[in-house]
Amino acid sequence: MLRGIFVARIDALVKSGVVNKEGFYTLGGRLAIDFANSYKRIGREKEGISSFEDLLIFMKSHHLLHEDEASDLHMFHFQNPGRCQKVVDGLVELRNGFRNVLTEVEQGWPVSLDFFEEINKRLASFKSYHKLEPSEEGMALKSIIDENGPEKLMFPIVRDIADYLASDHVEKTRGCASDDCDLYFVNQSRNGRRRWCSMSTCGNRAKVNAYLKRQEA
Numbered sequence: 001m002l003r004g005i006f007v008a009r010i011d012a013l014v015k016s017g018v019v020n021k022e023g024f025y026t027l028g029g030r031l032a033i034d035f036a037n038s039y040k041r042i043g044r045e046k047e048g049i050s051s052f053e054d055l056l057i058f059m060k061s062h063h064l065l066h067e068d069e070a071s072d073l074h075m076f077h078f079q080n081p082g083r084c085q086k087v088v089d090g091l092v093e094l095r096n097g098f099r100n101v102l103t104e105v106e107q108g109w110p111v112s113l114d115f116f117e118e119i120n121k122r123l124a125s126f127k128s129y130h131k132l133e134p135s136e137e138g139m140a141l142k143s144i145i146d147e148n149g150p151e152k153l154m155f156p157i158v159r160d161i162a163d164y165l166a167s168d169h170v171e172k173t174r175g176c177a178s179d180d181c182d183l184y185f186v187n188q189s190r191n192g193r194r195r196w197c198s199m200s201t202c203g204n205r206a207k208v209n210a211y212l213k214r215q216e217a
């Protein structure tokens with residue numbers, strides 16, 4: 001019964017674009033922010049990415065990893081769990097640092113030079129090249145990483161954080177206005193007035209609470 005309620009709830013949230021079917025939040029507006037929010041996951045009490053398996057699921061559910069690449073990495077994990085865990089730990093550490101940056105940015109502080117340096121160091125650790133590939137709008141210039149080990153999982157994330165830092169999304173970053181929610185999003189609403197991570201969760205709860213308060217008064 002409980003399981004049924006849970007499935008119905010997650011289905012509704014998937015439909016409204018709040019989470020993906022694996023329970024990871026997809027409301028951030030771009031990968032970097034969804035990654036920052038990945039510490040939380042619907043149906044999980046604790047950390048959303050606590051194992052290499054979780055990381056593969058995060059990547060697959062964000063369309064960053066093909067099924068065959070995932071099964072290769074799965075095999076790799078059998079042979080070399082230590083190296084895979086290092087990737088998980090490195091990403092969680094990066095995410096915690098990035099969340100601190102988002103907190104500061106939301107309060108109007110500039111991004112710290114230390115963080116730029118950290119991202120540059122991580123970018124420099126990848127061997128990558130550019131390639132033209134067909135896309136929905138003709139051709140697109142893509143960066144391809146020249147790496148087949150688990151470290152390649154870091155690449156799209158580090159790249160999008162770097163892209164984010166170079167964009168006007170930094171000044172549009174907001175934290176959910178709900179007191180007990182610490183999800184971030186890029187405020188791209190036309191009137192710039194989006195306050196909640198989503199209307200289906202915190203926004204709705206706030207509306208109900210405001211209504212109840214009015215009833216009391």
Ligand SMILES: [Zn+2]
Pocket residue numbers: 176177178181182183196197198201202
């Ligand atoms: Zn919220």
